[in-house]
Amino acid sequence: MELHCANPAVSDAAASTIPRRYAWVVFALTFGLLLSDYMSRQVLNAVFPLLKAAWGLSDTQLGSLSSVVALMVGLLTLPLSVLADRWGRVKSLVLMALLWSFATLGCALATHYGEMLAARAIVGLGEAAYGSVGIALILSIFPAHLRSTLTGAFMAGGAFGSVLGMALGGYVAVRFGWRWSFGVMALFGMVLVAVYWMTVTEKRIASNQAREVRTDGTRIGLRxxxxxxxxxxxxxxxxxxxxxxxxxxxxxxxxxxxxxxxxxxxxxxxxxxxxxxxxxxxxxxxxxxxxxxxxxxxxxxxxxxxxxxxxxxxxxxxxxxxxxxxxxxxxxxxxxxxxxxxxxxxxxxxxxxxxxxxxxxxxxxxxxxxxxxxxxxxxxxxxxxxxxxxxxxxxxxxxxxxxxxxxxxxxxxxxxxxxxxxxxxxxxxxxxxxxx
Known part of the structure; x- marks a missing residue:
């Protein structure tokens, strides 16, 4: 097993193959999907009172609807991140976003607690590896000296997405009903996935990712x-x-x-x-x-x-x-x-x-x-x-x-x-x- 420290000069050289303007477009779209990720996750909290009244749920049941997403993320983030690196980061990100968007739509259509819990679990499945794969993709196309800035900015998207999900979700729920809160989040995700798929190309990103792997020189087994x-x-x-x-x-x-x-x-x-x-x-x-x-x-x-x-x-x-x-x-x-x-x-x-x-x-x-x-x-x-x-x-x-x-x-x-x-x-x- 060989473990080498990454060489910033090599990383900069690899990142330079991606035009800077295109790299920032990729960052913006990947950041946008992160907003969708957390909007879909946190909109539930804004409609807790309405769900409790509509279905007569206990606080334990309400808490489980929130916790099941984080549970799925916790269990699956590592294996799905490894699979994404092998299958392709862009394809993986698109599939994840589609999955949580359709699952969020499923939340809007749920008729009882069991269906909502299952839909929320699938939301967690879609979101499980998005953060780790998304930041890996971004860092692979930018120079190494920008890593701290990019990582901090990207991770802050979780808080901003949570704010949008809770504020917008509560606003929509009061005026149109709680189901529309989930529906709006699902629609936002689907539209953004379509734009992402048409703009970010696997060939361009994958070639840079392959170069990054070759220059790192790391070969490590599971043990x-x-x-x-x-x-x-x-x-x-x-x-x-x-x-x-x-x-x-x-x-x-x-x-x-x-x-x-x-x-x-x-x-x-x-x-x-x-x-x-x-x-x-x-x-x-x-x-x-x-x-x-x-x-x-x-x-x-x-x-x-x-x-x-x-x-x-x-x-x-x-x-x-x-x-x-x-x-x-x-x-x-x-x-x-x-x-x-x-x-x-x-x-x-x-x-x-x-x-x-x-x-x-x-x-x-x-x-x-x-x-x-x-x-x-x-x-x-x-x-x-x-x-x-x-x-x-x-x-x-x-x-x-x-x-x-x-x-x-x-x-x-x-x-x-x-x-x-x-x-x-x-x-x-x-x-x-x-x-x-």
């Missing part, structure tokens, strides 16, 4: 891949800490429209729009916290662990305190401040994973991080909150979930204690790598 992905205690702690912390963000954002509806008396459209603001705050926080982490840890990579621990602690205090205050402006301000940092661990966790795995398998490493984020955070967060809400009320459930931050803090603390030792051992195996 070696698994060993490298879980090669140290600290990288495992990074996976676990990241996933647990996202449990809180997923739970709060999934149930925020319902919380605003029940405790602030807002109509579903206004509750969806209000919740969308908090989603946007969370997305902005991911970018801001990532920038802050890089500046604070410049020259001392181990400080990334300390920033992750700090984000966990601050969010635990602010969100926990917010839900123990009476409904009002102060509660909303504290909640917004907590959501600004609750997902701030995403940047540090990603940097830790990159530092602790060979550059040749970074795509697989980030797919593994995505798996942990979904199985430990995005999937169980809404479901567990709904389960608790059926027993102690939604407010009681939201007062309880910040405790998960303590588990994330413990994981990041353990990872920091082992980080220097693990990094030194890994650096001895890849002498030309440098932690950033």
């Amino acid at each position: 070696g891949l698994v060993s490298a992905l879980f090669s140290s205690v600290s990288v495992i702690c990074a996976y676990i800490g990241s996933g647990l912390q996202l449990f809180i963000m997923a739970a709060v954002l999934a149930w925020m429209p319902s919380y605003l509806n029940r405790y602030y008396g807002l109509a579903p459209d206004k509750a969806g729009a209000g919740a969308a603001v908090f989603v946007l705050i969370g997305g902005i926080g991911m970018v801001v916290c990532g920038i802050a982490t890089d500046r604070l840890s410049r020259g001392v990579p181990a400080r990334k662990w300390l920033t992750a621990i700090a984000y966990c602690a601050v969010s635990f205090v602010l969100i926990g305190l917010a839900f123990r205050l009476p409904a009002g402006p102060l509660q909303l301000v504290l909640l917004g401040a907590g959501l600004l940092v609750v997902a701030g661990t995403s940047g540090p966790a990603g940097a830790m994973v990159a530092n602790l795995t060979p550059s040749a398998i970074h795509a697989s490493a980030f797919a593994t991080l995505t798996l942990a984020n979904n199985l430990l955070g995005m999937a169980p967060g809404p479901l567990v909150t709904g389960f608790l809400a059926d027993r102690i009320g939604l407010l009681g459930a939201l007062q309880t979930i910040p405790l998960v931050s303590l588990g994330a803090m413990l994981a990041f603390t353990l990872g920091r204690l082992r980080y220097t030792r693990d990094l030194r051992r890994l650096d001895s195996l890849r002498p030309h790598a440098a932690a950033q």
